Amino acid sequence: MRFAGSSRAATIVCLTACLGASVWIDRVATVSAQSRSSETPLSRIDRLRAWIAAVNAHEPGFLDEPVEQINRWSAADLQRVWIDVWSVVSLVRDPGVRLFLVPAGRTVVRRPGTLTPPSAKPIQVTYSGSELKALIEFAASLGGPRSGRETQLLKRGAMLHADIAMLAPLDPRRLRGYSSAGAQRYRLNMNDGRPTGLDSEINHWELGRRLLDRVRVVDAKGGVPRGPEADETVRLWYIATFTHLESIGDLDVPHFDYGLEVFPKDPDILLLNGAMHESMAGARRQRAFRSASIPAGVIFAIGSRSDELAQAERLYRRALEAAPDLVEARIRYGRVLGERGRHQEAAMELQKAAGTRSPLLQYYCALFLGAELEALGRNDEAVRAYERAAGLYPGAQSPRLGINRLAAGSQRAVAREALLSLVAQPVDDTRIDPWWAYDESIGRGADVVLNTLHNLVRAGR
Amino acid sequence: MTTRHAVVVVSILAGSTLQSASSQQATFSTKLEAVRVDVLVTDRGDVVRDLKPADFEIRDNGVPQTVDLVSFQQIPLNVILALDVSASVSGDRLDDLQKAGRALLGRLAREDKAALITFSHIVTLRERLTSDVARVGDSLNDVRPEGDTGLVDGTHAAMMLEEADGGRNLLIVFSDGLDTSSWLDPGRVLESARRSEVVVYGAASRGAEDSEFLEDLTRLTGGGLLKIQSTKDLSATFLRILDEFRNRYLVSYSPAGVARDGWHRLDVRLKGRRATIKARAGYQAGQ
Numbered sequence: 001m002r003f004a005g006s007s008r009a010a011t012i013v014c015l016t017a018c019l020g021a022s023v024w025i026d027r028v029a030t031v032s033a034q035s036r037s038s039e040t041p042l043s044r045i046d047r048l049r050a051w052i053a054a055v056n057a058h059e060p061g062f063l064d065e066p067v068e069q070i071n072r073w074s075a076a077d078l079q080r081v082w083i084d085v086w087s088v089v090s091l092v093r094d095p096g097v098r099l100f101l102v103p104a105g106r107t108v109v110r111r112p113g114t115l116t117p118p119s120a121k122p123i124q125v126t127y128s129g130s131e132l133k134a135l136i137e138f139a140a141s142l143g144g145p146r147s148g149r150e151t152q153l154l155k156r157g158a159m160l161h162a163d164i165a166m167l168a169p170l171d172p173r174r175l176r177g178y179s180s181a182g183a184q185r186y187r188l189n190m191n192d193g194r195p196t197g198l199d200s201e202i203n204h205w206e207l208g209r210r211l212l213d214r215v216r217v218v219d220a221k222g223g224v225p226r227g228p229e230a231d232e233t234v235r236l237w238y239i240a241t242f243t244h245l246e247s248i249g250d251l252d253v254p255h256f257d258y259g260l261e262v263f264p265k266d267p268d269i270l271l272l273n274g275a276m277h278e279s280m281a282g283a284r285r286q287r288a289f290r291s292a293s294i295p296a297g298v299i300f301a302i303g304s305r306s307d308e309l310a311q312a313e314r315l316y317r318r319a320l321e322a323a324p325d326l327v328e329a330r331i332r333y334g335r336v337l338g339e340r341g342r343h344q345e346a347a348m349e350l351q352k353a354a355g356t357r358s359p360l361l362q363y364y365c366a367l368f369l370g371a372e373l374e375a376l377g378r379n380d381e382a383v384r385a386y387e388r389a390a391g392l393y394p395g396a397q398s399p400r401l402g403i404n405r406l407a408a409g410s411q412r413a414v415a416r417e418a419l420l421s422l423v424a425q426p427v428d429d430t431r432i433d434p435w436w437a438y439d440e441s442i443g444r445g446a447d448v449v450l451n452t453l454h455n456l457v458r459a460g461r
Numbered sequence: 462m463t464t465r466h467a468v469v470v471v472s473i474l475a476g477s478t479l480q481s482a483s484s485q486q487a488t489f490s491t492k493l494e495a496v497r498v499d500v501l502v503t504d505r506g507d508v509v510r511d512l513k514p515a516d517f518e519i520r521d522n523g524v525p526q527t528v529d530l531v532s533f534q535q536i537p538l539n540v541i542l543a544l545d546v547s548a549s550v551s552g553d554r555l556d557d558l559q560k561a562g563r564a565l566l567g568r569l570a571r572e573d574k575a576a577l578i579t580f581s582h583i584v585t586l587r588e589r590l591t592s593d594v595a596r597v598g599d600s601l602n603d604v605r606p607e608g609d610t611g612l613v614d615g616t617h618a619a620m621m622l623e624e625a626d627g628g629r630n631l632l633i634v635f636s637d638g639l640d641t642s643s644w645l646d647p648g649r650v651l652e653s654a655r656r657s658e659v660v661v662y663g664a665a666s667r668g669a670e671d672s673e674f675l676e677d678l679t680r681l682t683g684g685g686l687l688k689i690q691s692t693k694d695l696s697a698t699f700l701r702i703l704d705e706f707r708n709r710y711l712v713s714y715s716p717a718g719v720a721r722d723g724w725h726r727l728d729v730r731l732k733g734r735r736a737t738i739k740a741r742a743g744y745q746a747g748q
């Protein structure tokens with residue numbers, strides 16, 4: 001769990017800039033074509049060889065030499081590698097193929113929460129004879145199409161790029177002289193509702209996603225191979241990266257949207273996406289975005305508070321349809337309904353979730369239920385709900401504020417004294433209020449999920 | 462006048478009778494505890510002095526009332542400072558805030574009291590109301606900014622500090638930022654303010670959109686919101702608030718002919734004279 005007691009880290013929001021569906025790959029093709037005049041074919045193949053070596057040497061979850069090595073590469077180098085890996089995978093699956101096509105970008109955010117299909121046709125990649133020979137040798141070394149080793153390479157590659165995104169220090173200098181939109185992401189940093197700066201960095205999430213797009217699940221009985229949506233490691237990769245990003249308040253909307261597109265019915269993916277939109281509706285992000293200076297052409301996929309809440313509500317509802325026992329989704333669904341003014345429905349959902357055994361979720365449930373009951377004028381019940389929350393976290397100020405506001409008659413002085421005694425205490429770990437970290441709390445299991453993912457990748461699954 | 466300082470009517474004196482059994486319909490038909498209203502009277506920016514009870518015209522829910530007492534600069538002040546110490550208030554801003562706080566504390570009279578609450582996302586009561594204003598100043602010096610802004614939560618807690626007897630309660634709220642972390646709903650806290658006798662002044666350094674809660678709260682309680690361009694202006698702003706508050710009349714009347722419970726809209730004027738009047742918008746009586 002990431003409650004920081006008295007301290008609160010600066011909140012980060014990041015979104016990837018989107019300039020147009022075909023820009024990313026057009027630029028790749030352009031760079032690729034240009035590079036051929038200034039680089040020998042060997043250097044291109046060497047780069048691919050170095051990337052594969054780094055992927056195989058990387059220990060998932062560690063900031064090791066392979067992470068640092070690939071993190072030093074330019075965006076253009078990384079995109080060339082990605083294209084070449086794509087071609088190698090094509091050769092593994094069809095050794096006779098000689099027409100290499102890479103797709104145009106497919107995750108372009110036109111407006112918040114909406115993915116659009118590619119408008120551009122796939123781009124043909126051409127190789128010299130020696131390059132092609134080298135690629136064929138790489139493909140042969142990975143075994144035949146049923147070995148699954150090319151899929152392992154893709155997953156390990158995605159793990160490496162995720163670890164770079166999560167563990168490696170930001171070095172914006174690598175973007176110098178290269179402005180492809182899809183290859184980089186912009187991150188708007190904020191603190192206390194104020195924008196504090198705009199970073200840009202190579203979009204390793206995008207690289208990881210593109211690698212995973214080629215994962216193929218081969219049926220042992222010889223059935224038709226299925227895509228990444230059938231692969232548990234891919235699913236866990238998205239869940240782990242979502243929880244990590246949410247735990248640190250770094251909300252990369254295209255990344256979340258992409259995962260949802262791959263797993264549209266997965267309750268965990270739906271829950272995490274709903275939480276992302278719920279966070280986007282919050283005052284910290286809404287107000288910082290409103291006052292931020294955004295470079296021309298850069299689109300941050302954040303909607304109005306009302307739009308984001310509506311999106312969160314839809315996603316939570318879908319999560320509950322898929323998994324009615326997903327208590328956290330129900331609590332969050334209840335809160336969002338309340339934020340949208342539907343207090344009766346909100347209270348009903350929260351009451352359904354009250355039986356959860358997690359103290360943290362019990363706290364949120366009781367706190368939100370207190371607010372909804374108050375909105376319905378059921379003040380005595382609201383006080384009892386707040387008292388339950390206060391009992392779970394005696395140092396939390398939010399339920400005390402709620403009780404204090406509602407207290408009447410002889411209870412008023414008692415409630416006032418309880419609140420003032422609490423806030424007079426020194427600010428230390430005893431004064432933890434989970435409300436302060438509600439947005440980030442959805443990512444509290446990040447370490448566990450990442451560890452599971454690392455084990456799967458290490459095991460070659 | 463009774464020494465009990467209840468702007469909100471809290472009870473009917475023994476022996477009173479109600480014209481109706483229904484509390485919703487009841488009207489005051491006998492002498493009640495006094496309602497007190499802090500009133501600032503100015504004419505073209507200058508404070509109008511030496512006014513007597515007969516000079517005031519007060520309507521309680523539209524019903525004319527008889528003013529019993531008027532006092533001016535005679536009652537000690539309870540000054541509650543509620544200060545934003547979130548991460549955005551650091552460096553020079555913090556220095557300016559501390560300097561302004563000390564300047565205000567230095568202007569208090571010996572019989573006045575002061576209290577200090579700070580808020581980021583954490584509300585911290587640093588000093589309850591005390592005559593030892595030097596101690597309040599020392600606490601102010603210990604403040605370290607961090608975290609998000611819980612303006613609504615901090616303001617609500619500060620309103621809880623008002624004392625039931627003795628002194629007139631002035632709450633000065635400073636915030637340089639937006640509310641990003643409060644639990645309490647602003648509308649609900651405004652409801653609480655209707656029951657409170659405290660007069661709230663705000664000093665805010667952001668745009669009008671960001672100060673909506675403080676705008677509403679200060680208007681409701683009869684105070685005022687002062688927008689500052691820079692925290693360099695804070696000392697002057699705090700002193701101006703204190704001076705203005707000292708120059709207010711405390712007008713008292715016993716409500717008659719009005720419903721017992723509910724919201725009482727107040728309309729304060731001078732008889733036969735034009736002036737600018739600043740007073741709370743009303744008060745909430747009963748449950």
